Structure formats: structure tokens, C-alpha cells
Amino acid sequence: DVKVTQSSRYLVKRTGEKVFLECVQDMDHENMFWYRQDPGLGLRLIYFSYDVKMKEKGDIPEGYSVSREKKERFSLILESASTNQTSMYLCASSSGQGNSPLHFGNGTRLTVT
Amino acid sequence: AQSVAQPEDQVNVAEGNPLTVKCTYSVSGNPYLFWYVQYPNRGLQFLLKYITGDNLVKGSYGFEAEFNKSQTSFHLKKPSALVSDSALYFCAVRDYNQGGKLIFGQGTELSVKP
Numbered sequence: 105d106v107k108v109t110q111s112s113r114y115l116v117k118r119t120g121e122k123v124f125l126e127c128v129q130d131m132d133h134e135n136m137f138w139y140r141q142d143p144g145l146g147l148r149l150i151y152f153s154y155d156v157k158m159k160e161k162g163d164i165p166e167g168y169s170v171s172r173e174k175k176e177r178f179s180l181i182l183e184s185a186s187t188n189q190t191s192m193y194l195c196a197s198s199s200g201q202g203n204s205p206l207h208f209g210n211g212t213r214l215t216v217t
Numbered sequence: 218a219q220s221v222a223q224p225e226d227q228v229n230v231a232e233g234n235p236l237t238v239k240c241t242y243s244v245s246g247n248p249y250l251f252w253y254v255q256y257p258n259r260g261l262q263f264l265l266k267y268i269t270g271d272n273l274v275k276g277s278y279g280f281e282a283e284f285n286k287s288q289t290s291f292h293l294k295k296p297s298a299l300v301s302d303s304a305l306y307f308c309a310v311r312d313y314n315q316g317g318k319l320i321f322g323q324g325t326e327l328s329v330k331p
């Protein structure tokens with residue numbers, strides 16, 4: 105089974121802090137994604153990556169950056185956390201083949217105070 | 218732009234009754250459609266997908282979905298609901314105009330009562 109592991113289940117940070125959310129997958133998947141989930145809004149794509157060291161902006165990239173130095177790891181960075189970034193963050197990965205499904209981690213619930 | 222809509226925020230069903238969770242889509246070109254389920258405090262789990270072929274797609278946990286091109290719908294169904302099916306369900310469409318990313322609906326909360 106594919107395993108996507110997000111390093112923190114719950115995180116509380118202060119406004120203005122730099123925040124790192126880490127995600128690791130163990131299936132040698134080419135594609136990795138960061139979504140945020142908010143009630144009534146579903147999942148919105150922040151950033152995605154199709155290969156090491158490459159990244160593409162999703163629908164809501166403002167206030168975020170990403171890093172993919174190794175194939176298995178995709179990090180989401182909040183440069184200066186704000187209260188409107190309080191949310192559930194979901195990492196996902198998929199193979200590069202055709203219409204393979206996304207495999208999700210269990211999520212990180214981030215609260216910015 | 219590609220989009221997905223789930224018209225119901227919540228669906229309530231009695232255990233043993235059939236259930237339907239609705240999804241409609243808007244895409245240019247052939248639609249590639251997915252259903253995911255999310256249990257409390259967990260990530261999303263893949264249920265099933267439609268790419269091409271038979272309009273009735275079977276997936277995990279006894280779920281199936283019916284693709285209807287004329288109605289641009291992809292409704293999720295199960296003949297007999299279980300209390301353990303209570304969860305949040307997401308429909309998604311793959312957008313090949315934007316690098317193949319998945320676009321999700323807003324989710325439907327399914328509640329199955331004994």
C-alpha cells in the first residue's frame with residue numbers, strides 16, 4: 105500500500121512565524137501535491153510538483169512556497185504565517201502514469217494564533 | 218474552466234436503504250472523474266474512477282458510480298447503506314488543461330442512521 109506521511113498531525117504557530125509542513129511518500133511517485141481543506145470550500149490546490157526540483161503554482165499559492173529536493177519529499181512553507189492560513193493541509197502523491205489516483209496523507213491541522 | 222459541483226451539503230439515509238451522492242461536472246474534452254471518501258480526522262481515500270468504457274463503475278466498499286454524459290453527472294451509489302459509510306465524500310475531475318491536477322467539489326456529508 106502507498107503510504108504518504110505528514111510529519112505533524114496538529115500544529116499551533118504564532119502569526120509571523122515561518123512554518124514548515126513536511127510530506128514523505130514511499131512509492132517512488134513522480135507527482136506530489138499540497139491542498140488545503142476548508143469547510144464548504146472543498147480542497148484547493150496550493151502547489152504541485154511533477155519532478156524533483158520543479159514546482160507549479162496551484163489555485164491559491166499566495167503566502168506559500170514549496171521545496172522538492174528529493175523525489176520522496178515535498179515540503180510546504182508558510183513564509184510568514186497569518187491567521188487566515190489556519191486550515192487542514194493535505195499532501196498527496198500519484199504516479200506519472202495516465203489516470204492514476206492521488207494517495208493522501210492524514211493531514212496536518214494548522215492553527216495560527 | 219473545468220469544474221465539479223456537489224449540490225447537496227448533507228445527505229441523510231437510514232441503514233439498509235440505498236444511497237446516492239450527487240456530482241455534476243463541466244469539462245472541455247473527455248472527463249476523467251473520481252470519488253474519494255474522508256473519514257473523521259483522516260486524509261482522503263480513493264473509491265473509484267471513470268476514464269472510459271462502461272458507464273457503471275464499481276469501486277471499494279460496495280460503492281459504484283454512474284457516468285451520464287448527457288446529464289454531465291457522475292453520481293455515487295450504494296444499494297444498501299451501512300452506518301460505517303457515514304463520512305465526507307468528494308467528487309473530483311482531472312484537469313488536463315492545467316497539468317492534470319484534480320479539481321474537487323465542496324464535499325457532501327453522508328450520515329447513515331441505524
